[in-house]
Amino acid sequence: MTTIGFLHTSQKHVDTFDALVAEADQSVTTLHHVASTLLSQVRQAGAAAVADEVAADLADLADQGADVIVVTSPAIAGVAERVDVGVPVLRVDRPVAHDAVRAGKRIGVVAAVASALVPTIELLHEEGKAAGVEIEIVPVIVAGAWMAFESGEEDEFARDVATATIDLAERTDIVVLAQASLMGAARFLPEGLPVLVSPPKAVAVALDKARGR
Numbered sequence: 001m002t003t004i005g006f007l008h009t010s011q012k013h014v015d016t017f018d019a020l021v022a023e024a025d026q027s028v029t030t031l032h033h034v035a036s037t038l039l040s041q042v043r044q045a046g047a048a049a050v051a052d053e054v055a056a057d058l059a060d061l062a063d064q065g066a067d068v069i070v071v072t073s074p075a076i077a078g079v080a081e082r083v084d085v086g087v088p089v090l091r092v093d094r095p096v097a098h099d100a101v102r103a104g105k106r107i108g109v110v111a112a113v114a115s116a117l118v119p120t121i122e123l124l125h126e127e128g129k130a131a132g133v134e135i136e137i138v139p140v141i142v143a144g145a146w147m148a149f150e151s152g153e154e155d156e157f158a159r160d161v162a163t164a165t166i167d168l169a170e171r172t173d174i175v176v177l178a179q180a181s182l183m184g185a186a187r188f189l190p191e192g193l194p195v196l197v198s199p200p201k202a203v204a205v206a207l208d209k210a211r212g213r
Contacts, residue, residue: 002210004203005031005066005087007057007080009039009073012149013180017072020203028207031064033057042075043115051079058085067210070202072180075115078122088209093120093178094127095205096196101128101135103194104173108138110165111179112145112157120178138172140164149181157181162188169193 002025006017014032021028035057041050054076061069062085069089071080077091097120100107107124111117121137128135142164149157161177162185169175175195177185183199 001027001029002207003029003031003065003067004206004210005061005064005069006033007054007061007069007071007073007076008032008034008180009036009076010034010181011036012154013072016180016183016199017070017203020199021207024203024207028210031061031066033061038076039073039113039115043113047076047079047119050076054080055083055085058083058089061085062087068206070206072199072202073116074119074123074178075113078119088206090202090206090209091123092180092198092202093123093176095201096176096178096198097123097127099201100124100174100176100196101131101133103196105134106136106138106172106174108140108165108168108172108175110140110142110161110168110175110177110182112142112149112161112181113179114141116179117141120176124176138168140168154184158184159188161185165189165195166193169195 011034038050071077072092074093142160145160161182177197180199183197
């Protein structure tokens with residue numbers, strides 16, 4: 001039986017990823033570890049300060065039987081990718097970053113918090129260099145959106161993110177919504193808008209990795 005482990009910084013992501021996995025393959029089981037204090041620690045002291053805790057959380061998921069682990073917060077994803085726990089560790093934004101640098105030169109990135117924005121920008125440059133392409137990144141932080149998300153006003157949060165995404169799409173070739181929390185904005189976007197949303201793509205890639213593809 002295939003099992004995907006998830007390391008989150010918000011409890012709200014558990015249902016999102018359970019639904020995505022069930023939609024992709026109902027025979028796959030999931031494991032979740034929610035480390036809700038990590039994001040605030042990263043904001044205060046940087047990602048390096050949480051490296052040991054992230055490593056311990058990943059090891060716990062691997063010990064529980066995860067065949068692959070998805071780290072759903074870009075803020076801790078960089079340190080997570082460097083941890084060896086005997087199974088693949090996938091940052092949620094890597095698959096969309098890989099696709100984005102091949103979809104256009106001018107890439108928009110929407111984020112709700114700066115701690116998630118910077119790692120994704122660094123990742124896009126890394127993927128662009130690996131692909132041998134020059135890219136230009138246009139970042140946008142949606143002011144006040146994260147407060148709405150944390151207070152449970154998810155529709156307001158999603159609409160604000162969608163508005164920023166639509167505006168950014170007019171000025172770029174492709175827009176990346178790297179944070180898992182931004183996925184809800186997709187339902188407010190017009191069909192055909194060039195936008196890459198991280199959770200569905202990350203689940204698809206994780207399934208491939210778990211199956212050794």
